[in-house]
Every structure is written in structure tokens, then in C-alpha cells.
Amino acid sequence: MNIVEISQTRYTTKHYDKTKKIPQDKLEQLLTVLRNSPSSVNSQPWHFFVIDNDIAKNKILPAVAEFNQPRITESSHTIIFCARSPLTEAHLTNLLNQEEQDGRFPVVGLKQAQDQGRHNFVELNSKTIESQLAWESKQLYIALGQLLFAATAIGIDSTPIEGFNATKMDEILGLKEKGLTSVVIAALGYRAENDGNAERPKSRLPKEQIFTFL
Template sequence: MNIVEISQNRYTTKHYDKTKKIPKEKFEQLLTVLRNSPSSVNSQPWHFFVIDNDPVKNKILPAIAEFNQPRVTDSSHTIVFCIKTPLDEAHLVNLLKQEENDGRIPTAELKDAQDQGRRYFVNLNSSTPQSQQCWEGKQAYLALGQLLFAAAAIGIDSTAVEGFDSEKMDEILDLKAKGLKSLVIATLGYRSENDGNAHRPKSRLPKEQIFTFL
């Protein structure tokens, strides 16, 4: 399929076939997509908790809205997207070190420019803890979009889940102690035969209403 066909065929899965699991090699591709996702000034302010077994799925269920629980229990994999609280000095130093190790900043001048430029945008969006988290959340949703599209491209169904109690999830996964906060969840797997959403036509506003060409 080309990218237009992928976008037309992809939809939010409501019911998964619990007996079908994502092959390891395909799931590794999706993890690579998440790792390669873009973020403002390469800030990468995220951490992903990957759950592929029933005991841990059941552990997080108290944080999941009841109507969304089958999407967690029946899917092959569940990923909890988290942001850093705060986006601290240690993370900024670690980013710069990784970029240097990867050969992205071959000179001292470029290293300093990269560091200062990133700090400028981090500080610009960190007047309060809430504003910093909002900015980080925008980056995490870029990664979510990448994941959903990539999954559809290799024949894997998905659901973005916002119907959950983030405070309860943070408590269950002990995220505060880890300097993290849960933001959104993605479930991945294969649709069941009775997934009615698969048979509904896609509905989007016409391009005349959403595009302005200047």
C-alpha cells in the first residue's frame, strides 16, 4: 500500500482478537519507529512502558476506564507513553552525550550551539511545570502518530487510549519516583472478526474546509 491507502484504511480498533500476537520482528520495527520519532530540538522527553503479558495488563486495569479495558486485555501489546517530570539537567546532558557519540556534532562549536539551542527552547517552554509538561506532551503525541501510522503500514491494528486515570496509572507504575508522568496509551494487535468499526466508512471533513492555499 502507498501512504494514501494506509491513511484511508487505518482506523481505531475497538475489538481485538486475543489469540493473535504480533510477531517479535514486527514489534521490534515499531519500537524502532518510536525510538526514531521526531521531537522539538531532539528533546526526546519520553519513556515507554511496554506490556505484553496478562499479569501486568491486569495490574494496570484499575487505571483504565471500564469501556477501554478489553482493548488492553485483548490486544497483543499495550504501550504507556510517559513524559519526564521534570525535563532535568541530567537528561539534557545525556542527550548531548548521545548526539556526540552518534557523530551528530563533530566539533566543539557545533556541540555548544546544539546544547544552547536546545536549552533555549526547553527554557522557553518551562515557565511552569505545567507548561513544560504541555510542551513535552506535544512531542510524545508526535511519537504516537508515528506509531499508529507505522503499525497500519505493516498490517497491525491499533488504538490510542486517553480514557484512563493518569494519576492512578502513575501510582500503579510508581512513576513519580521515576520522574515520569503517564500521558496516553496505545494498544496494538489484530482486530477481531466482530470489530464493527472495521466496516464503517471513514469520515473526514472535506479538504475544501480544512486547507487554505496561500
């Protein structure tokens, strides 16, 4: 499929076939896409919990809205997108060291410039705990978009899920102690035959209403 076909094919899956599991090689492709997702000043303010078994799924169900629970229990995999809260100095140092290890600073002075620029942007978006989390969440949603598109490209169905109680999820997974907070969930797998949403035509506003060319 080309990128237009992928965008026209992808939809939000409502019912999954529980008997079908995502092969490991395809899962690794999707995890690589998440790892490579862009983020502001390469802040990578995320951590992902990957769930592929009934025990772990049942553990998080109390935090998930009842109407969304079948998406968790029936799908092959569930990924919980978490933000680093707060974004610590240790994380920023770890980023800088990794960038240096990966050869991002071929010219003298680039490392210091990168570090200073990133700190400036983090501080700009961290006037409060809430503003920092809002900024980080934007980066997580970029990663979510990358994942949804990539999944369709390799024949995997998906469901983005906001219908859950983040406070309860954080408690269940002990995220506060880990310096994390849950932001959004994605279910991945293969649609069931009775998934009526698959048969409905895609509906979007016409381009004349949403694009302005200057």
C-alpha cells in the same frame, strides 16, 4: 500500500483477537519507529512502557476507564507513553553525550550551540511544571502518530487511548519516583472478526473545508 492507502485503511480498533500476538520482528520495527520519532530540539522527553502479558495488563486496569479495558486485555501489546517530569539536567546531558557519540558534531562549536539552543527552548517552555508537561506531551503525540501510521503499514491494528486516570496510572507504576508521568496509551494487535468499526466507512470533512492555499 502507499501512504494514501495507509491513511485510508487505518482506523481505531474497538475489539481485538486475543489469540493473535504481534511477532517479535514486527514489534521491534514499531519500537524502532518510536525511538526514531522527531521531537522539539531532539529533546526525546519520553519513556515507553511495553506490556505484553496478562499480569501486567491486569495491574494497570484499575487506572483504565471501564469501556477501554477490553482494548487492553484483548490486544497483543499495550504501550504507555510517559513524559519525563521534570525534564532534568541529567537527561539533557545524556542527550548531548549521545549526539556526540553518534557523530552529530563534525564541526567545532556545534556541540555548544546545540546544548545552548536546547536549553533555551526547554527554558522557554518550562515557566511552570504544567507548561513543561504540556510541551513534552506534544512531542509524545508526535510519537503516537508515527506509531499508528507505522502499525497500519505493516498490517497491525491500533487504538489510541486517552480514557484513563493518569494519576492512578502513575501510582500503580510508581512513575513519580522514576521522574515520569503517563500521558497517553496505545493498544496494538489484530482486530477481531466482530469489530464493527472495521466495516464503517471513514468519515472526514472535505478538503475544501480544511485546506487554505496562500
